[in-house]
Amino acid sequence: MTIIKAALLGYGTVGQGVYTALKTHRQQLKKLLGAEVEIAGVLIKDPNKKRDIDPDILITTEFEDILNIPGLQVIFEAIVGEEPGFTYLNRAIEKGIQVITANKVMFARYGKVLLQKGQKYGVSVGYEATTAGGVPIIRTLKQLLQVNKINRIQGIVNGTSNFILTEMRSRGISFDEALQLAQRNGYAEEDPTSDISGKDAFCKTMILSELAFGKQPIWSDVELEGITSITEEQVQQALQLNLRYKHVADIYQENGTIKASVKPILVGESHPLFSVDGVDNAITVEASLLGRFTLTGPGAGKLPTASAMVEDLADIFTVKKRELQPSI
Amino acid sequence: MTIIKAALLGYGTVGQGVYTALKTHRQQLKKLLGAEVEIAGVLIKDPNKKRDIDPDILITTEFEDILNIPGLQVIFEAIVGEEPGFTYLNRAIEKGIQVITANKVMFARYGKVLLQKGQKYGVSVGYEATTAGGVPIIRTLKQLLQVNKINRIQGIVNGTSNFILTEMRSRGISFDEALQLAQRNGYAEEDPTSDISGKDAFCKTMILSELAFGKQPIWSDVELEGITSITEEQVQQALQLNLRYKHVADIYQENGTIKASVKPILVGESHPLFSVDGVDNAITVEASLLGRFTLTGPGAGKLPTASAMVEDLADIFTVKKRELQPSI
Structure with missing residues (x-):
């Protein structure tokens, strides 16, 4: 089974929602994408907070650690504010990593820049979750x-x-x-x-x-x-x-x-x-x-917003899957 | 400029709406699909009715004439009732023609059959317009x-x-x-x-x-x-x-x-x-x-329903366009 390696930036309400949604809807995604979505790392701010994250997942306060995850394919960004979100997503795109964001403050300011950069690097930028939570x-x-x-x-x-x-x-x-x-x-x-x-x-x-x-x-x-x-x-x-x-x-x-x-x-x-x-x-x-x-x-809400982000993931990787198949 | 050849089955309210929408949104579609959508034929029931259709478009009461249009790529079906809609779409699919329907009576009964047949022949079946008109x-x-x-x-x-x-x-x-x-x-x-x-x-x-x-x-x-x-x-x-x-x-x-x-x-x-x-x-x-x-x-309504059908067209042909491009 192919693996899609994902990382979360931020583990507040939205980050936790994505974590939960990916776990509870694993079978559905597997069937859809023909691949297992694995959360390989989570970027956090406070290393002392207790979190209910699987022990084999990398938890770090350093964005470099996330970027260096071998074969990382997609980043879910759920940080608040223009920075450091913008810088992080820029760097991810430059590395060819797909990005999905829920960060409206950042995206209102820099959305266009990120979308253009994404196009240049052949990377998708999902932002359904920035606006009106679960409303598609x-x-x-x-x-x-x-x-x-x-x-x-x-x-x-x-x-x-x-x-x-x-x-x-x-x-x-x-x-x-x-x-x-x-x-x-x-x-x-x-x-x-x-x-x-x-x-x-x-x-x-x-x-x-x-x-x-x-x-x-x-x-x-x-x-x-x-x-x-x-x-x-x-x-x-x-x-x-x-x-x-x-x-x-x-x-x-x-x-x-x-x-x-x-x-x-x-x-x-x-x-x-x-x-x-x-x-x-x-x-x-x-x-x-x-x-x-x-x-x-x-x-708003944990799961509706997470649903929006996971749908972005589904969109990005079904298109990629389709591109790898012979055309009809 | 590539041409996408289309035919309309039925020229009632919905058929006329599609005709109008394709005309008024020609530029938008051209930009999106990289191709011009040309209505090559219209299937009608009553040959004596006056219709405002361009003189160079084939108007016929015979479905065979529509099927025989050289290079026909897509059919918009807007007939009422299970038959002859079902038979027509079946034959279209067998010829590898993409189909888009607004016929809910037919699709409620035979939708599954058509979708399965479409899959077998590598043909898309769009049916957004069957349900709730313009509501996507x-x-x-x-x-x-x-x-x-x-x-x-x-x-x-x-x-x-x-x-x-x-x-x-x-x-x-x-x-x-x-x-x-x-x-x-x-x-x-x-x-x-x-x-x-x-x-x-x-x-x-x-x-x-x-x-x-x-x-x-x-x-x-x-x-x-x-x-x-x-x-x-x-x-x-x-x-x-x-x-x-x-x-x-x-x-x-x-x-x-x-x-x-x-x-x-x-x-x-x-x-x-x-x-x-x-x-x-x-x-x-x-x-x-x-x-x-x-x-x-x-x-319901002429243009909302037509919008749904033209969006189906856009979906089908943007996917096809993407498949013909090198993958990112």
């Missing part, structure tokens, strides 16, 4: 773009904000109370800034823009607003009118320029994002032929 | 199945029924009035039986079952009910309780047996199909890793 928006857009032109994208791409707005509405509680509830439920980080300020949604919006329109707006031109200033009273007043606050990323092209905003808006019942509640993400795409359709699903 | 559920499921197991599928897969139920609720009108409204808007056929009896949804359900679970339930075991017996009063009573009637296809596996039903059910606000209104279709999938997600979009 990246591959759906890629597929659509084969034939359709994309006119507009509107999306709820931050589950934490959506959960908070949902709870404020349905329970009649304040922003602070809803945030605490999100934290108690594990839907918000201890430091929730990136989610509630809209920065997380901003990164995903830039990634979607790059894919759908081939470019991003100038970042400072994007109207960016989080949900922190929305009051209990506003939410209840809106509710009286059957309107709901949703934190929505909006991207479209006007005279060749990309217009984008990431901010709370009021939507009525006929809006496709009206009923998207809780930690769900949803993305509405307006396409030239297909019309308007919406994808809704888990925007 | 077939390719999304295929993609998911690479890694996930599907636990359950629930869907609104008939736009006509959904439109009627929506209008009954929102306007407080009777079934008959809503049906007439649907007919006036072009959302229901003159003979609406297949839509309102649930038969159309049944076919799509069988296609989804085959794909998701590798088999279909015994047809006579499926609980099948249309929307004709739902009264104005029932709809309004439900509305008082904030419940809505939705015509829902439901498929899951229990002890290795497929359980399926296609019938009106009452859903509450937390159900993912609660807000799917009008002619939209929506499909909720519960997958082992990904969790629960929903695809919503235009369930």
Whole structure:
């Protein structure tokens, strides 16, 4: 049986999810790829933390150790922040290693560079997990773009904000109370800034823009607003009118320029994002032929995000497998 | 420039949509496939009908004429009913011609046979357009199945029924009035039986079952009910309780047996199909890793369905193009 040697960069929620998914879905992958996916190494930050990793897997704090794994074919990157993720993936690509990332902050900034570099080195760069967790928006857009032109994208791409707005509405509680509830439920980080300020949604919006329109707006031109200033009273007043606050990323092209905003808006019942509640993400795409359709699903979470990364793996290696077979 | 020679079987709404889509998206396809898609022939039923087809395209009532087009590479089938669609596609596959179908009645019955035959002859069989029009559920499921197991599928897969139920609720009108409204808007056929009896949804359900679970339930075991017996009063009573009637296809596996039903059910606000209104279709999938997600979009219509068929074309020929290139 052929072996596909893989390494994980980072062993937080997402890294652990990939580890679990590869284990629990081993048979499925074997059947699909005709190969066994073996996790050969895991890059970690704190060597003293206890982790439930098989003893024969290399655990290291040094990226060099990962790069030096003989025959390493694919890296799953689940680190947070632009660096060192970008540098690591650059080096991996230069070595001909396939890369799959969940790192939206890094990818919003450097996605294009990595994709171009990947092309140069004949390496695939999977990034489904960067945007809307388990919702398969990246591959759906890629597929659509084969034939359709994309006119507009509107999306709820931050589950934490959506959960908070949902709870404020349905329970009649304040922003602070809803945030605490999100934290108690594990839907918000201890430091929730990136989610509630809209920065997380901003990164995903830039990634979607790059894919759908081939470019991003100038970042400072994007109207960016989080949900922190929305009051209990506003939410209840809106509710009286059957309107709901949703934190929505909006991207479209006007005279060749990309217009984008990431901010709370009021939507009525006929809006496709009206009923998207809780930690769900949803993305509405307006396409030239297909019309308007919406994808809704888990925007985050260990297994949904891992599923996205493992699907990237499946894509990359089924294509490689197909290329090695005689053509029909 | 290489030419991909194509033929259309049937020139109703869907056939015309494909014709239009191939024309309007010619540049996009050229860029993608490195080839020009040329419609070389159209199979029609009534030779006396006036049609807006380029004069240099072969128009014929004889399938033999289509089969004999020199170098024909792909057939788009948009005929209604099991036959002659099945026989035609069989013969096309035997000649090594790629086939793409929108014919759900035929594909529900013979999909497996055609796919197996296609495999034997090295021919692809595209069937995205058979189910939920422009909603890309077939390719999304295929993609998911690479890694996930599907636990359950629930869907609104008939736009006509959904439109009627929506209008009954929102306007407080009777079934008959809503049906007439649907007919006036072009959302229901003159003979609406297949839509309102649930038969159309049944076919799509069988296609989804085959794909998701590798088999279909015994047809006579499926609980099948249309929307004709739902009264104005029932709809309004439900509305008082904030419940809505939705015509829902439901498929899951229990002890290795497929359980399926296609019938009106009452859903509450937390159900993912609660807000799917009008002619939209929506499909909720519960997958082992990904969790629960929903695809919503235009369930029918000329261009959405055509988009699905042209995407099938793009898939088939990009894979072929890739196979002809040196592997990376």
